[in-house]
Amino acid sequence: xxxxxxxxxxxxxxxxxxxxxxxxxxxxxxxxxxxxxxxxxxxxxxxxxxxxxxxxxxxxxxxxxxxxxxxxxxxxxxxxxxxxxxxxxxxxxxxxxxxxxxxxxxxxxxxxxxxxxxxxxxxxxxxxxxxxxxxxxxxxxxxxxxxxxxxxxxxxxxxxxxxxxxxxxxxxxxxxxxxxxxxxxxxxxxxxxxxxxxxxxxxxxxxxxxxxxxxxxxxxxxxxxxxxxxxxxxxxxxxxxxxxxxxxxxxxxxxxxxxxxxxxxxxxxxxxxxxxxxxxxxxxxxxxxxxxxxxxxxxxxxx
Amino acid sequence: xxxxxxxxxxxxxxxxxxxxxxxxxxxxxxxxxxxxxxxxxxxxxxxxxxxxxxxxxxxxxxxxxxxxxxxxxxxxxxxxxxxxxxxxxxxxxxxxxxxxxxxxxxxxxxxxxxxxxxxxxxxxxxxxxxxxxxxxxxxxxxxxxxxxxxxxxxxxxxxxxxxxxxxxxxxxxxxxxxxxxxxxxxxxxxxxxxxxxxxxxxxxxxxxxxxxxxxxxxxxxxxxxxxxxxxxxxxxxxxxxxxxxxxxxxxxxxxxxxxxxxxxxxxxxxxxxxxxxxxxxxxxxxxxxxxxxxxxxxxxxxx
Numbered sequence: 001x002x003x004x005x006x007x008x009x010x011x012x013x014x015x016x017x018x019x020x021x022x023x024x025x026x027x028x029x030x031x032x033x034x035x036x037x038x039x040x041x042x043x044x045x046x047x048x049x050x051x052x053x054x055x056x057x058x059x060x061x062x063x064x065x066x067x068x069x070x071x072x073x074x075x076x077x078x079x080x081x082x083x084x085x086x087x088x089x090x091x092x093x094x095x096x097x098x099x100x101x102x103x104x105x106x107x108x109x110x111x112x113x114x115x116x117x118x119x120x121x122x123x124x125x126x127x128x129x130x131x132x133x134x135x136x137x138x139x140x141x142x143x144x145x146x147x148x149x150x151x152x153x154x155x156x157x158x159x160x161x162x163x164x165x166x167x168x169x170x171x172x173x174x175x176x177x178x179x180x181x182x183x184x185x186x187x188x189x190x191x192x193x194x195x196x197x198x199x200x201x202x203x204x205x206x207x208x209x210x211x212x213x214x215x216x217x218x219x220x221x222x223x224x225x226x227x228x229x230x231x232x233x234x235x236x237x238x239x240x241x242x243x244x245x246x247x248x249x250x251x252x253x254x255x256x257x258x259x260x261x262x263x264x265x266x267x268x269x270x271x272x273x274x275x276x277x278x279x280x281x282x283x284x285x286x287x288x289x290x291x292x293x294x295x296x297x298x299x300x301x302x303x
Numbered sequence: 304x305x306x307x308x309x310x311x312x313x314x315x316x317x318x319x320x321x322x323x324x325x326x327x328x329x330x331x332x333x334x335x336x337x338x339x340x341x342x343x344x345x346x347x348x349x350x351x352x353x354x355x356x357x358x359x360x361x362x363x364x365x366x367x368x369x370x371x372x373x374x375x376x377x378x379x380x381x382x383x384x385x386x387x388x389x390x391x392x393x394x395x396x397x398x399x400x401x402x403x404x405x406x407x408x409x410x411x412x413x414x415x416x417x418x419x420x421x422x423x424x425x426x427x428x429x430x431x432x433x434x435x436x437x438x439x440x441x442x443x444x445x446x447x448x449x450x451x452x453x454x455x456x457x458x459x460x461x462x463x464x465x466x467x468x469x470x471x472x473x474x475x476x477x478x479x480x481x482x483x484x485x486x487x488x489x490x491x492x493x494x495x496x497x498x499x500x501x502x503x504x505x506x507x508x509x510x511x512x513x514x515x516x517x518x519x520x521x522x523x524x525x526x527x528x529x530x531x532x533x534x535x536x537x538x539x540x541x542x543x544x545x546x547x548x549x550x551x552x553x554x555x556x557x558x559x560x561x562x563x564x565x566x567x568x569x570x571x572x573x574x575x576x577x578x579x580x581x582x583x584x585x586x587x588x589x590x591x592x593x594x595x596x597x598x599x600x601x602x603x604x605x606x
Contacts, residue, residue, distance in 0.1 A: 030461065032453070035452065083414055083418060109464055115386060115451075116452045119457065127440075129436055129439065137432035149338065151330065
């Protein structure tokens with residue numbers, strides 16, 4: 001079975017191919033640059049890595065289709081970051097340790113770069129339909145559902161504009177949906193069981209959201225490459241505000257354990273469980289920061 | 304063969320079904336409302352009508368796939384209108400005779416409604432992949448290409464942010480690409496000749512763009528349901544500014560004639576040619592307005 005390094009290399013290669021196709025001679029050059037800027041260098045690429053790891057665990061008999069699903073998910077994630085950072089939402093100055101797209105390229109190109117990345121994601125998946133049409137049709141609907149209305153990340157972002165959002169619904173749509181799509185689409189691409197794998201993604205997505213809430217409260221902006229304290233500024237629901245740092249950390253630990261336990265028996269079971277544990281350590285804020293903010297409370301032992 | 308009224312009814316019905324799926328209980332209600340507001344009541348629905356008319360002329364043996372292509376194109380068109388109207392572009396107050404989406408629902412929901420409509424367009428097409436996978440794969444790539452980078456409407460909009468745009472490239476991407484996709488995808492959905500039909504759409508798209516340039520100069524904002532004089536305000540390329548009203552009108556007339564002449568021999572040839580002539584009359588500014596602006600110049604006899 002492919003190592004995580006090999007899977008990660010596949011993702012970068014396919015992302016470069018997709019962005020290169022968008023930036024042909026004759027295209028508006030600054031929009032092409034803005035798209036590349038938003039996608040490279042990436043963050044942890046958690047979602048596409050997860051997608052390909054699940055596909056590998058299910059036999060990976062249609063690797064090009066699995067790759068298309070993985071980069072489709074990552075391109076959609078990058079698009080959502082660009083749009084969420086816009087002045088009408090967070091007006092975030094920094095993302096992944098550098099100026100956000102609208103700060104670097106202006107707001108018009110930021111709106112368009114997000115739009116173009118959404119289209120590119122579906123175009124990349126449409127290219128692989130003939131590899132295995134039934135699987136492609138299923139995974140495209142899964143991924144579209146995880147991004148659009150009624151329950152995808154766009155819906156999650158919209159809950160911030162609604163007066164009576166329920167925390168669990170909001171987080172499930174805003175963060176959980178794309179994690180669930182990553183594991184489910186990875187399974188579908190390789191002919192695996194979509195429902196069993198979806199549960200793994202749902203639990204991981206929930207864990208990631210709680211970790212994000214914790215980081216927003218106790219994280220260090222410079223280390224994380226993005227601003228903190230945003231939820232409080234915008235009066236958004238946050239698990240730490242609701243349950244305290246200790247409660248939120250305990251909840252996160254349980255969610256990671258649940259995610260590990262939900263990995264179905266398969267060739268790559270132990271690799272995947274190890275990957276989840278590794279990622280969950282990355283979720284956690286650096287120990288020094290937590291110590292400084294809350295002496296005596298150990299928020300870093302997550303699993 | 305279906306009448307234009309029957310085709311128009313199919314489009315409205317399928318658009319309603321798609322928007323209704325997006326607005327299920329549990330979805331953020333205001334985003335659902337913003338999406339419906341952007342799509343209903345529609346404009347002339349020129350692009351989806353054209354798509355279905357071409358599919359009908361090619362035999363329409365996969366009507367659900369043709370419908371998915373048609374409403375995909377219309378949803379993408381509506382999304383582009385929402386985003387193009389945003390404050391960072393035109394900051395348009397009025398569209399289709401009512402406040403623009405960001406004026407009615409606020410900028411955050413306008414950004415998200417555009418995003419959600421893009422995703423919905425591809426989700427609608429993905430639903431029909433198994434009807435005829437090879438055709439679906441081809442038409443999804445055609446439609447994605449007509450919207451995204453390097454040569455789709457997003458690229459066209461981006462040319463407005465570039466310092467050295469070429470008028471023909473800009474207009475081909477901004478307006479022509481979705482017309483060309485409408486005829487090409489209509490043909491592909493029904494197993495017709497994609498290249499012959501693409502030419503019809505390209506010519507119509509060019510005609511529509513010239514008509515739009517003329518309307519921006521001499522049109523009446525109240526009659527058209529959107530502001531005029533926008534190109535001059537933003538120093539954008541405009542055919543009337545380049546060739547004068549008479550030159551632009553002559554050019555438009557020729558383009559419509561070329562479009563009519565390019566309709567390939569088929570069962571619906573005369574219906575389609577008549578439809579193009581009817582639409583081209585709708586392109587033209589009302590005679591009274593043109594008379595008032597430029598006495599003695601008849602810009603309304605377009606074909």
